[in-house]
Amino acid sequence: MKRFYRIWPAFVALAMLLVPELVMAAGGKAEMLIVVADNRTVESGWFKFWIDAYNTDPFMFGLYCTLFTGFLGVSLGLITDQIMKRTGLDLTSRKLVEH
Known part of the structure; x- marks a missing residue:
């Protein structure tokens, strides 16, 4: 009986995959x-x-998107750092306290 309970989920999954094809x-x-x-x-x-x-080479389009996303992330981070420094928040001298 234990073996039946172990095999049952696999059988149900296989049936769910094959039934639409059969009918x-x-x-x-x-x-x-x-x-x-x-x-x-x-x-x-x-x-x-x-x-x-996009139309000619999907791989290069994906590479361009990846590089562009990284460039935007770095530039937004640098801009945010400049804004934080100008407002007086210096996060470089922050002490991390770990418990």
Whole structure:
């Protein structure tokens, strides 16, 4: 009986995956979708660059997004540090007390 209780969740999961296919409720095979951004009305340099990067090479677009996000994080951190220093909050000399 213990063995049955161990196998039961796996059987239920397998049945949930196979039942739609058996009753043909899963539909037909999906065709390859191609997602592109419309660049016919864009004339600006930066928008054109991002749209062309998205349409031509997904890997490079992901790399550009990752680098851009890191650059924004660093720049926002530096700006925040400058604002904190100008308002008199110096976080560099803060003592950490750990319990």
